[in-house]
Amino acid sequence: MRVELTVNGEHRSAEVEPRLLLVHFLRERCGLRAANVGCDTTSCGACTVLLDGKSVKSCTVLTVQAAGQQVTTAEGLGEPGNLHPVQAAFQREHGLQCGFCTPGMVMATVGLLAENPNPTEEQVREGLEGNLCRCTGYHNIVRAVLAAAGSAGQAAPAAAEVSA
Amino acid sequence: MSILGTRVLRTEDPRFLTTGGVYTEDVVDERLAGACHVTFVRSPVAHAKISEIDVSAALAAPGVVAVITGADLADLPTIEPAMAGLINGKMRQRLLATDTVRHVGEAVAAVVTESAYQGEDAIELVQVDYDLLPAVVDMTAAAADEVVLHADAGTNTAADFGSPDSLKADLFDGCEVVVSQTIVNQRVAPAPMETRAAAAVWGDDGRLTAWVPNQGAQGTRGSLAKLLALEEAQIRVITPDVGGAFGAKFGADPEHAVVAWIARYLGRPARWTETRYENLISMTHGRAQRQQVTIGGSKDGTVQAYRLEVLQDAGAYPRIGAILPFLTILMTPGPYAFPRAEAIAKTVVTNTTPVGAYRGAGRPEATAAVERAIDLFAAAAGVDPAQVRRKNLLPTFTEPHQTAFGALYDSGDYVAALDKALAAAGYDELRTEQQRRRASGDVRQIGIGLASYVEITGAGDEAGAPNENASVEVHPDGTATILTGTSPHGQGHATAWAMIASDELGIPVEKITLKWGDTDLIPEGGGTGGSRSLQLGGAAVQQASKELLDVARQRAADQLEANPADLVFDVGRSAFAVAGDPDASVPLAALAEGERLLVRTVFAAAGATFPFGTHVAVAEVDTETGKVVLRRMVTVDDAGVVLNPLLAEGQRHGGIAQGAAQAFLEEVLYDADGNPLTTSFADYPILSATEMPSFELADMATPTSYNPLGAKGIGEAGTIGSTPAVQNAVIDAVAYLGVRHIDMPTTPRRVWQAIRDAAHDGSEHG
Structure with missing residues (x-):
């Protein structure tokens, strides 16, 4: 099937198998390997990306379902020398160790803060329940999200702005 | 001012946060162009004879290049158990099962396809006929040898550590209070977020290059050499970024070797990434002990004697888990001055996934046993558990303390750690609140759980005293490169090792690059595990930096036509x-212009170090439903001098969470036939953000003299302290209802059942 979609602001047109998962499209066809696959059951969230500004688990979205939509991955959020406020907060608060869950965790955070710009600690924990991390015990991830929420209210721009 | 001891942000983070780490599945390399994909066919049954494998349908499926079975690998040696001297050497495994499968998930065949999706389709078409054998899952049943897994061995006992005959009949003579309890230290899954993977290619020179997520490329090279009957020199292992390991990625597994074998057999590169389902049934599990503790002493809370008997489940094939009771026994008395103590252990094989190292590896099991024993004894004696600990902890020592079990504790101040943790938690206020809730009949009761621990880190091995190598090179452009034999996979060595070199050389952290995990570049190294890295690898970086300055000083003296002794090194200007x-003066970098300014060194430590601390957990238990909510975790974790508090706290947080998760959430389950019941993250209750509180850390730093940094290991301490603290808290919450003990994980059902049983017992006796 032919599918047309926008990935990190770039228009893409591709012929894909109907069963091709969005995460595999991003990784193998677009060369965007920040999103990872950590489970088989939509449990871990390592593959989280934004679809039209809302966080989704890209292992549970078919590429063809994303047709006509804007996909934003961690690569589209910021660059090593110019981190997005959420990415910067994760570094400042040491909210990552091995890094495998991190791109998904960052994108879930962007999605969470878009919906609730000033969450409580409890709301952060509930909001990230679908994103698993085995290294940090979540302590510094929660701190990073709270810090990002507090940083000048610009922590969570809509995905369209991010990828534009 | 020295950079050491400051909160330097990780230099590795910007990459992880944007393009993401380059894990094995992400590796793009021209040598891997056109790689085929390997997908394993795994046994769906726990114990069976393989009567036939029919690969014809799979071979005809789209994209299938080859199907490999054990018969194809017949020339390779069988896999010896780890530590073959200690373990029954006849319990052997093949890379792919040939005549017998011994656990669900054991690899039986490997399907090679052009694409990964084709592999998933094709493994369904491999027909394996299994003639079922009775399975043995329970350790005690296994020890009875009615069903024997390895016929050649003739027994399921893989190893005995001491004999029941050695136990003293009079150990508890004279004790006013004696308590016994069977304690299950349940099987858990390491579950790193990155599953296992491999990529392999053979060069025209006949050498294998293998990309493997691991904890030490050099150890992985050694494992692959054994599994494939190669010389180590024929293998280059490259370690990409590694998405967590927790003890379970040391060495190489059979699957890694099969992927390498396939790459040679087909003459083309091969890749493999396992699914989470495969990971949960075929990566080694952790813990899996059943313990019998007996503790006795006087009514004032003084312990006089302690006995620990361990039954260790090795799973179907003895791996490193089979010998971990050795470490459990070594740490039997923990931080306590018990006048009499003894321990024995037995390891058995069962029809389950093999057991390996998991964060703490043998020491958490020792701590869990003695900390439950202390609480059981305190409850029986009617003395506050904090008081019992204070009464029995070893007093402060500055000269190494030799235990009866062969450990040499380097330095310790256990009572201070206890008191600091109690003060930070507000222990007396917590007890008051507990009394208030009990008096008011609150449905939600709180429990306060303590665990005082000491553990062993940075130990040597059979090859000798603990050591690690490092190379430091200063370049003419003012940058530096460090090569290390450690293998970071989240610990932040790139930042920490750069801090150490920067402190000596005056080169900014951001201008220092760390390299690791390529056996052609760094042929030797002990990797990262056993909380060894900073105290050995970090100390080696410091030693190499100092030795580099010695070399540079001589060159500077020549250039400046001065006596080397008359030169001073100005760290601030990085110049002599x-x-x-x-x-x-002459800048350090300028001294690298003619000849390379490079030093390689090996740091050898005087011995292992012994971090210690106390954890206080506060758990809230709903007495009607049995649901546990962990409200607070207050910890003192003394790992000597801290290099970077940001990184040390991160290690503590992660450890605390994983240990707590074992106490009240996580467990790998099998049914009686050996079918795994926890094969996905939907079934295995892996810890999520909602189940943890924020942690409260109190600092304490008692230096060790065993390395110049004064540092001990911090990677596993959190796990070791938190498990029994949380378990004790849950039991403490419902102790007033007559509950003595609840096994881990303290699920709502178990807690509810324990309350119900206690009420039943109470009404019977009362």
């Missing part, structure tokens, strides 16, 4: 100058 004549 003649004392009293600062204008006569």
